[in-house]
Amino acid sequence: MRRLLQVSAAIGLLGAVLSTPAGADARDVSRDTLPANDGWAAAEGGTTGGAAADDAHVFTVRSRAELVSALDGGSATPKIIRVAGTIDVNTDDEGGHLGCRDYAGGTGYTVKKYLAAYDPRTWGSARPSGVQEEARQVAAARQAERVVLPVGSNTTIVGLGSGAVLKGASLQVGNADNVIVRNLELRDAYDCFPVWQPNSGGLGDWKTAYDTIWLNGATHVWVDHVTASDKGHADADEPTYFARNYLRHDGLLDITNGSDLVTVSWSRFAGHDKAMLIGSGDTATGDRGKLRVTLHHNEFRSVTQRAPRVRFGQVHLYNNRYLVDHGDDYRYSIGVSTESAVYAENNAFTTPGHVEAADLVKSWNGTALHQTGTLFNGFPVDLLTIYNAYNSGSERDLTADVGWTPTLHTKIDSADTADREVARGAGAGRLT
Template sequence: MRLRHVTPAAALLAVLCVPAQAQTRDISRDTLPANDGWAAYGTGTTGGAAADDAHVYTVTNRAELVRALDGGSDTPKIIKVAGTIDANTDDDGDHLDCADYATGGYGLKRYLAAYDPRTWGSARPSGPQEDARQASAAKQAERIVLPVGSNTTIVGLGDHAVLKGASLQVKNAGNVIIRNLELRDAYDCFPVWQPNTGGLGDWKTAYDNIWLTGATHVWINHVTASDKGHPDAEEPSYFARNFLRHDGLLDITNGSDLVTVSWSRFTDHDKAMLIGSSDTATADRGRLRVTLHHNEFDSVVQRAPRVRFGQVHVYNNRYVVPEGSEYRYSLGVSTESAVYAENNAFTTPSHVEVADLVKSWNGSALHQSGTLFNGYPVDLLSIYNAYNSGSERDLTADVGWTPTLHGPIDSAAVADREVARGAGAGRIP
């Protein structure tokens, strides 16, 4: 082998040009540490750590990513994302916008005219424009829905690995790791009007940045998820309702189980995280066991998380509500949920009260301890019950279980500082 001579100046330049993350250890074969939340239960979570060299990929565009995912196959694989990948691209890598997906005569103005409640009424949309919307939505889904199979690790390279416009979907698969990756703007070009939702009707969107459905043993770590690029707050209103383009940042539904979400950032979004999709999904009993620790929820309006049925450990998380931003609640206690919240820190403007942090729909239990609210210790449970006395049933502290799978639990004050410094993509030590 011939060795190329490198001058000292060239060697120095090469070192200076290497991103800081590239000089750190290879994290692609990391597995979930023991006792790190529910995903460590039983066999633990190893992702694609067993992949042979032929199934280790570095991908730089959508086409390469799709080939590496292999249709959601169960073959052990490691996928390293380099740079920014746009899911809204054709096979040649050219960007696609909503007009490129529209088909069958679909047009937003025509859709709005067809289903205006003043003339259409409260029936579900049907007919030519709804058929065209569905066909157009299917064309977009073909490009942006990316199935993730069992025994897969997806990891970002360096400090700025980005997947935009995509919906990663772990469907009926297990043993998956997603780390060090920014996921932004899973933008739905074709929301559907639902006249009977919430009494006034609402727009329903189709895509989460990450959707776990029937998934087991999943570790999501140092991920940043947001609507960056197309915030819903800047969208117009139609039929007196915000024309939403995004669903959840991370939804965990349909019997998903044994999930750990850690050191991640969820930001600039309305409904961030849904755990359990329906009050009637009684098959979820005994599942939806999820751990959320050392995550930041910044400028999130609601669902951080909202829980049905699941045993969910929420500890050492940081919640930030900026001045002037919309806010409804953080912890949603819904049907048969069992949320165990420890040492979480909330920073809010003056119009947000302690009782606003929790919302209950048919839920009856919430364990909480060590909570900080704007730097002061508070008892969420007693304040919630006092504030809602006479209007909603009281919540009890007995959730029927005590978490055992976790590392050291810091005080809320310490966690607040550490999460501010260390959560999100590009921040793996």
């Protein structure tokens, strides 16, 4: 018991001095609030997370059971949750690991049977139904019960030190206000039971269930110094079924269904297909006037698309770093979709030779993109001019007037300076 208390005390001390310079007074970063003017999440009262929590609602958690208890079912009680070490949420109540076979046990579901039942050559284009789809749903519900973690209002979740990891988790901030997630690695939100959607994209596709972080009707959210990736299982290594990649991961950070006043800063998004969706869909007109998001000093590395893709929202995108490694599957970075208003400043893109500057932007019903100060492989480029020239005659030209000018932001550096600073300082374990 004495040893356990000593370890707990050491971890608590580490949390208190995390990122405190030598010679400075120790501070408790778990009670940090979003600085004034730091993006959209600073508007309309700002974002304080669980800073008002009393001592009884400050938790240090080391297991899924402790984390679930601290989250309190997504309650609005002010709370601070400090994550120590690695927590795998695919575990039972005693901490034993649960795999896909455990969730499927007794349901009758297998991938082989599912593929045989819904092969488009025999099943056709109808949505899956019947025995195997019902079995898949039961197994999927078992996994969801373990991996989906509801985050309520007035909550701060912060990693201790440089090794705080949530593995397999889907943090879901649904209809909650005032949430902070910082200094945490979120890894491999792996869906054991993708569903086949025959009519998706015209050719059909596999749909997965879990965003690593999902803001669903959430307001006043600050995501800072987070690392999110598929580390553990790469979708590129998954097989192809029905001529489509058997995807296991959804978004790294999706911001949808009227979410608003969000700042994402100094974070890393890596090794993933569809990284960040802002906006629910082209017909989700209830998102108008919402989805105000600031993305600054983030790194997007080996991300195939959606960095981000935006519908309806006013999104300030500045001082971010984009890296496309040789051999990556790459489609685009900035997606300009229905009624989006993206204001992009001083972002740096580094790619191998097979990616052209014209590939960086993609539009679906978008009309405008403001961009200045862009660097592409070390050289200044005008993304808007390049996009319009490349797509002349095939898509509608984008204008530079997005209808608004950001006023809430930190100092905006040159793209070259930001590229170096983000390389040094972004991601979990680098909170300084």
